[in-house]
Amino acid sequence: MDEHRDARGPEDAPEVPLDAAFFRRWLTAAAATVEEEADRLTELDSAIGDADHGANMRRGLTAVVSAVEEERPPTPGAVLVLAGRTLVSTVGGASGPLYGTLLRRTGKALDDAPEVGLARLAGALRTGVDAVGQLGGATAGDKTMLDALLPALDALDEGLDAAARAAEKGAGDTVPMRARKGRASYLGERSIGHQDPGATSSALLFAALARTARAGAADGEGGTP
Amino acid sequence: MTDQPQVGVVLVSHSRDVAESVARLATELAAGGATAPAVAAGGTPDGGLGTSAELIAHAARRADRGAGVVLLADLGSAVLTVRTLLAEGDELPPGARLADAPFVEGAVAALVTASAGADAAAVAAAAEEAYTYRKT
Numbered sequence: 001m002d003e004h005r006d007a008r009g010p011e012d013a014p015e016v017p018l019d020a021a022f023f024r025r026w027l028t029a030a031a032a033t034v035e036e037e038a039d040r041l042t043e044l045d046s047a048i049g050d051a052d053h054g055a056n057m058r059r060g061l062t063a064v065v066s067a068v069e070e071e072r073p074p075t076p077g078a079v080l081v082l083a084g085r086t087l088v089s090t091v092g093g094a095s096g097p098l099y100g101t102l103l104r105r106t107g108k109a110l111d112d113a114p115e116v117g118l119a120r121l122a123g124a125l126r127t128g129v130d131a132v133g134q135l136g137g138a139t140a141g142d143k144t145m146l147d148a149l150l151p152a153l154d155a156l157d158e159g160l161d162a163a164a165r166a167a168e169k170g171a172g173d174t175v176p177m178r179a180r181k182g183r184a185s186y187l188g189e190r191s192i193g194h195q196d197p198g199a200t201s202s203a204l205l206f207a208a209l210a211r212t213a214r215a216g217a218a219d220g221e222g223g224t225p
Numbered sequence: 226m227t228d229q230p231q232v233g234v235v236l237v238s239h240s241r242d243v244a245e246s247v248a249r250l251a252t253e254l255a256a257g258g259a260t261a262p263a264v265a266a267g268g269t270p271d272g273g274l275g276t277s278a279e280l281i282a283h284a285a286r287r288a289d290r291g292a293g294v295v296l297l298a299d300l301g302s303a304v305l306t307v308r309t310l311l312a313e314g315d316e317l318p319p320g321a322r323l324a325d326a327p328f329v330e331g332a333v334a335a336l337v338t339a340s341a342g343a344d345a346a347a348v349a350a351a352a353e354e355a356y357t358y359r360k361t
């Protein structure tokens with residue numbers, strides 16, 4: 001079902017199949033990263049938004065960690081679906097339905113596979129990112145989270161570290177863009193010169209994903225080659 | 226007024242005050258008296274500004290009389306949350322739909338039409354038609 005599972009990436013990192021526990025660890029790491037960076041996210045959002053992105057993401061991911069640790073869904077797909085549903089119901093800002101849709105659609109696309117390889121995850125994420133674009137009506141270059149998510153997807157076949165670097169660069173590349181979606185779009189030219197908060201939080205989530213995979217590989221968790 | 230179940234109207238705003246005031250405005254302006262329900266879903270459960278999926282789902286259940294529910298939303302996350310609930314979840318009653326309509330004018334048009342016994346498609350269409358009313 002997944003011929004890439006045992007392939008080695010260009011960085012020579014052995015690809016380990018990712019299970020439900022891996023995705024729980026990722027969400028915990030993402031919550032910790034967002035906790036650390038909440039002030040920065042809010043600062044970016046106060047420049048071109050309504051200064052609640054840090055607090056909203058923190059509240060959402062804290063609820064996500066509680067939910068997945070309590071329910072312990074058995075598959076990666078079920079973990080992501082629960083996480084997405086929790087974000088929709090707890091965030092209170094646009095990042096709730098947007099990230100909620102991303103995780104829920106990605107989770108649904110993973111179906112009930114007990115473990116997933118990188119290729120399968122990439123395909124499912126593509127479904128999730130497409131759904132985000134459809135929900136918000138945004139495309140690349142609109143100065144939104146898509147400007148981090150799309151480059152990350154494109155780099156994903158080179159591994160999670162490459163995807164995280166691409167997301168980080170994508171977020172940085174939003175600085176000279178003019179916002180065309182969301183509240184920042186009301187600012188017109190004045191949105192230029194600020195990094196998009198949603199692209200920034202997307203980059204943080206990919207950084208946490210890569211870090212979780214590195215930690216898992218070092219610990220031999222999720223299976224060793 | 227009518228034996229048929231009426232379409233419910235749900236008003237989703239970032240602000241509890243806005244949602245409740247528009248619901249009251251529409252109810253009071255409905256010609257001949259509103260008989261269809263207009264239910265507000267505004268702000269977060271603690272009364273702050275924002276959007277609550279829970280409040281929206283709760284309001285939709287309260288507005289549902291078996292003939293469908295038409296939702297109107299004001300901005301950003303209110304619109305995105307309703308669209309997400311419609312696309313993904315089973316939290317909204319069957320036949321729920323989001324009207325692409327101006328919030329205040331659409332609410333009045335929707336409630337008048339719902340109170341006249343129209344179906345959900347006609348109620349949503351009446352709300353959407355409010356966009357065509359030019360002010361200059």
